[in-house]
Amino acid sequence: MFPSKFDYHRPSSVQEAVQILSDNPDAKVLAGGHSLIPVMKLRLATPSALIDIGRIDALKGISRANGSLRIGACVTYNEIANSGVVQDAAPLLAEAAGQIGDRQVRYRGTIGGNLSHADPASDLPAAALALGATLHVSGPNGSRSVSASEFFVDLMMTSLQADEILTEVEISAASAGTGSAYVKFEHPASGYALCGAAAVVTRGAGGSCTGASLCFNGVSATAVSANGVAASLVGSDLSDGAIESAVSNLSIPDAAGDMFASAGYRQELAKAIGAQALRTARDRA
Amino acid sequence: MGISIELEVNGASVSEEVEPRLLLAHLLREELGLTGTKIGCDTSQCGSCTILLDGQAVKSCTVLAVQADGSEITTIEGLANGEYHPMQQAFWDNHGLQCGFCTPGMIISCVDLLSTNPQPSEDEIRHGLEGNLCRCTGYHNIVRAVQTAAETMNG
Numbered sequence: 001m002f003p004s005k006f007d008y009h010r011p012s013s014v015q016e017a018v019q020i021l022s023d024n025p026d027a028k029v030l031a032g033g034h035s036l037i038p039v040m041k042l043r044l045a046t047p048s049a050l051i052d053i054g055r056i057d058a059l060k061g062i063s064r065a066n067g068s069l070r071i072g073a074c075v076t077y078n079e080i081a082n083s084g085v086v087q088d089a090a091p092l093l094a095e096a097a098g099q100i101g102d103r104q105v106r107y108r109g110t111i112g113g114n115l116s117h118a119d120p121a122s123d124l125p126a127a128a129l130a131l132g133a134t135l136h137v138s139g140p141n142g143s144r145s146v147s148a149s150e151f152f153v154d155l156m157m158t159s160l161q162a163d164e165i166l167t168e169v170e171i172s173a174a175s176a177g178t179g180s181a182y183v184k185f186e187h188p189a190s191g192y193a194l195c196g197a198a199a200v201v202t203r204g205a206g207g208s209c210t211g212a213s214l215c216f217n218g219v220s221a222t223a224v225s226a227n228g229v230a231a232s233l234v235g236s237d238l239s240d241g242a243i244e245s246a247v248s249n250l251s252i253p254d255a256a257g258d259m260f261a262s263a264g265y266r267q268e269l270a271k272a273i274g275a276q277a278l279r280t281a282r283d284r285a
Numbered sequence: 286m287g288i289s290i291e292l293e294v295n296g297a298s299v300s301e302e303v304e305p306r307l308l309l310a311h312l313l314r315e316e317l318g319l320t321g322t323k324i325g326c327d328t329s330q331c332g333s334c335t336i337l338l339d340g341q342a343v344k345s346c347t348v349l350a351v352q353a354d355g356s357e358i359t360t361i362e363g364l365a366n367g368e369y370h371p372m373q374q375a376f377w378d379n380h381g382l383q384c385g386f387c388t389p390g391m392i393i394s395c396v397d398l399l400s401t402n403p404q405p406s407e408d409e410i411r412h413g414l415e416g417n418l419c420r421c422t423g424y425h426n427i428v429r430a431v432q433t434a435a436e437t438m439n440g
């Protein structure tokens with residue numbers, strides 16, 4: 001199988017990439033290619049041109065300054081999972097990236113591609129939400145920033161415009177007393193998440209919870225935040241019982257089923273692995 | 286529209302004029318005659334097309350030849366150096382293959398695994414090979430082969 005014909009561009013700067021993208025309305029950005037090339041081989045996507053951003057150096061850095069971690073859109077899962085800087089500043093992201101696909105996929109797939117593709121079963125959207133990430137985007141009219149909570153719009157749809165490129169993901173470095181965990185319940189054949197839970201909790205001096213977030217992949221069309229669970233944990237002692245009772249009320253309004261698992265099953269899965277993620281995050285805080 | 290690419294394949298320089306849609310797996314097999322690399326599923330799942338791209342195991346059915354421009358590639362044909370690579374020898378000695386279809390990609394992934402983790406546990410070996418499917422062996426002898434190769438390679 002091979003894709004239908006397309007023109008190939010390999011810009012060396014973001015400006016150049018944005019220019020080519022706005023000149024070619026039918027073009028697509030190519031990052032790691034591990035979602036785009038398979039759908040092009042199946043001819044489910046037939047872009048007239050590909051703009052390969054894989055060689056733009058400005059999109060490949062990991063840096064930490066003034067309490068904020070910045071990861072370029074073309075940084076691979078393998079680099080994220082093994083980066084000491086990411087493990088220290090955003091261990092949740094490193095843990096989630098290390099669970100994506102298989103070794104071969106992790107060498108090629110990129111954080112920018114994962115978030116832009118916004119597959120409901122992708123692993124990074126819930127981590128980005130739980131960490132309150134800010135996404136930096138460039139387009140013909142310059143740059144803008146979007147919070148992760150505004151970025152994921154619907155099934156495989158983000159707030160990126162057709163002529164925009166995601167350039168960087170910014171995350172506030174984890175503070176003392178914070179623990180996190182990503183727990184993934186995989187489909188045994190595909191390895192994609194039937195449900196993935198990303199939890200972050202912060203404990204105050206006395207040990208009680210001063211902040212929490214719990215987000216899910218795989219349950220509905222986009223990654224979702226379980227705000228109610230997080231709110232009811234704040235002020236608690238984060239005991240197993242407190243977590244159990246906070247999670248027991250979890251209800252994800254737009255839970256969706258498919259041929260692998262019903263909406264109801266995914267809701268129950270979310271409770272079980274959500275609680276597991278919270279307990280692990282607590283133990284690490 | 287042809288695009289000129291240059292790469293190093295198994296130590297030899299290669300220059301080709303390729304269509305952008307040419308997959309790396311097809312460049313290797315059809316243009317360069319390196320048919321050791323197999324195409325199994327052709328849908329990025331099975332790993333039989335795995336090669337080393339700048340030292341990292343990737344599925345060559347999911348990489349465009351133009352994306353590999355300027356890279357160094359090692360296929361199964363490039364592993365042996367006069368004698369079998371210790372991983373190839375270990376597959377032979379441990380009966381790590383039956384039909385042999387998955388084997389070139391499997392061996393490349395195993396080489397990649399040991400390059401980042403020279404002494405993996407059994408669990409790490411099994412997880413490390415998630416991207417390679419074998420329909421014959423049941424994996425046990427493949428795991429043994431990796432353990433043997435790890436011992437040989439760590440001297």
Ligand SMILES: Cc1cc2nc3c(=O)[nH]c(=O)nc-3n(C[C@H](O)[C@H](O)[C@H](O)COP(=O)(O)OP(=O)(O)OC[C@H]3O[C@@H](n4cnc5c(N)ncnc54)[C@H](O)[C@@H]3O)c2cc1C
Pocket residue numbers: 028029030031032033034035036037038053073074099100101102105108109110111112113114116117119121122123124160164165166167190191192193329330
């Ligand atoms: C065998 C296999 C198993 C997998 N398992 C998992 C898994 O367990 N979990 C998981 O999360 N994913 C999984 N994936 C998908 C993988 O993570 C993809 O890499 C990811 O979905 C897309 O990232 P990419 O860099 O490969 O992007 P590409 O495939 O290059 O692009 C994907 C889409 O995003 C757009 N895009 C890419 N980068 C940008 C950017 N910077 N700005 C704007 N648009 C952009 C492209 O135009 C395209 O529409 C798997 C894939 C395979 C082949």
Ligand code: FES
Pocket residue numbers: 323324325326327328329330331332333334335344345346347
């Ligand atoms: S042929 Fe490439 S992964 Fe199966």
Ligand code: FES
Pocket residue numbers: 381382383384385386387388418419420421422
């Ligand atoms: S030996 Fe036959 S598929 Fe692995």
